[in-house]
Amino acid sequence: MTFKELGISKDLIKGLTELNINQPTKIQELVIGHLMQNSGDLIAQAQTGTGKTAAFGLPILERINTKDNKIQAVILSPTRELAQQIKQQIFKFTKYSEKVFTEVVFGGEKIEKQIQNLRRPTHILVATPGRLADLIRRKAVDIRQAKLMVLDEADEMLSMGFKKDLEFILNTMKHQKDIWLFSATIPTDIKYIIKQYLDPNAKQLKASGNELVNEKILHQYVPCDTDEKFMVLDYFLKTQKKERGIIFCNTKNSARSLFEKLKSRKLAVGILEGDMHQKDRDKELRSFKSKKLDLLIATDVAARGIDVANLAYVVHYEIPKQLDYYIHRSGRTARAGKTGISMALCTKNEMVQIKNIQKELGIKMKQVPFG
Structure with missing residues (x-):
């Protein structure tokens, strides 16, 4: 299928074409095909390097109301490097579409500067769990209006010791929202998060065997x-x-x-x-x-x-x-x-x-x- 057939708007497709992204990967076809037609929670097992950022990033961008300057989507990532990459890719996708404001926050940089940046209009917040939990406790960011939470590389977030921060953030977002969980593997800790925080009827797109x-x-x-x-x-x-x-x-x-x-x-x-x-x-x-x-x-x-x-x-x-x-x-x-x-x-x-x-x-x- 093409991105057009999956329901992606022509302005976003124009941005993808400029990035030489012309044909959806397998995981993009599965995930985008589902998310453009359905709401609700999602569990997707996908290996790294297959275009997951576009798989969740494009459906997020299709849902953003650019006239509402509140944070509408939160994307959690295990590392600073990956968080920065996600922000950069989303920015590139939107070159020809309406302006979507994305901010990224992570540890290792002065928190005061990030707090100042968050005072600007922000539609999508990309964050590492530790820094976002810190900002919430300081009341420097409000994610209670967000209708969407993405957990990218969820297994790695837990293996790096972010379980408490992740639970704190999810408990802060107890309001009605969709959770999209992406993970290469589904170990015991991930099964616990799924059971505690995701809908029992969450859609599962699971690769098996060597597809991982x-x-x-x-x-x-x-x-x-x-x-x-x-x-x-x-x-x-x-x-x-x-x-x-x-x-x-x-x-x-x-x-x-x-x-x-x-x-x-x-x-x-x-x-x-x-x-x-x-x-x-x-x-x-x-x-x-x-x-x-x-x-x-x-x-x-x-x-x-x-x-x-x-x-x-x-x-x-x-x-x-x-x-x-x-x-x-x-x-x-x-x-x-x-x-x-x-x-x-x-x-x-x-x-x-x-x-x-x-x-x-x-x-x-x-x-x-x-x-």
């Missing part, structure tokens, strides 16, 4: 000893020549150690990990996006919210402890219709996790020999 992982990703693994991992990585990077990618570690200490090793080899490498100041994280991400850096070493704090075009690969230098982290990490590559590699370096003890990933996601990981 982008089909354009080539999944590979290399069995090796722990002390061989750096040699394997070094060889893999040489095969990739000038291609760019992200290498994931489980801990900030591992990330720091690997960063120093690669930096000593004069590679254009950056790092993102949880102990860094926000301004330093922003600086590294800007350098990576502008192609000043070819490689980024990251912990799972950075597995979300990084939308960098044309990344050829991700490497799991350490196998993630949680299945959903494998999904989120892998989703950094093969975006916007491109192909990409998800390469895991695993010891004998980690082979159990490799088998579990294949079984749970319904994918086949190709073994690549080393040596």
Whole structure:
């Protein structure tokens, strides 16, 4: 189906065309097709990198009354980076339509400045849970008139420790509203949120098996000893020549150690990990996006919210402890219709996790020999 057939207005379609978004992705077709015809709560399981922002963003924009300057929709996101991206995309969608005012609030920036910005007309508020909860407690923002709440990357919000903030926000919005929940996985905590806050008859659009992982990703693994991992990585990077990618570690200490090793080899490498100041994280991400850096070493704090075009690969230098982290990490590559590699370096003890990933996601990981 086309965006026109899904019911999207011609002015928004004009903005999409300029962004070279001409054909809806599978999740966009499913979600937009439903939301343009129905009200009520929605639960959508969708992998990262498939155009979820347009899937919920376009139906939101179709519902906004531009003559009413109150906050009409709230979009919650787990990370500052993803929140900023959502705001930017919504802004680009509306280039040729009526002016829709969107504000974004997140931790790591002076709250006074954000409070001042919220005094301007705001139709859509994009926020991280911690900062929005803080603003509500300060009575600096009123979301009680909002008729719509989007929980984007809901599983990640809970895994990052935002459960109390999320519940506080949802309890603040006890009035009649639609909740649209998007999540790559549906763990126990998400099931609790669904049971407590969503309509029992909420529409469910659930991908199954390998649909949870982008089909354009080539999944590979290399069995090796722990002390061989750096040699394997070094060889893999040489095969990739000038291609760019992200290498994931489980801990900030591992990330720091690997960063120093690669930096000593004069590679254009950056790092993102949880102990860094926000301004330093922003600086590294800007350098990576502008192609000043070819490689980024990251912990799972950075597995979300990084939308960098044309990344050829991700490497799991350490196998993630949680299945959903494998999904989120892998989703950094093969975006916007491109192909990409998800390469895991695993010891004998980690082979159990490799088998579990294949079984749970319904994918086949190709073994690549080393040596």
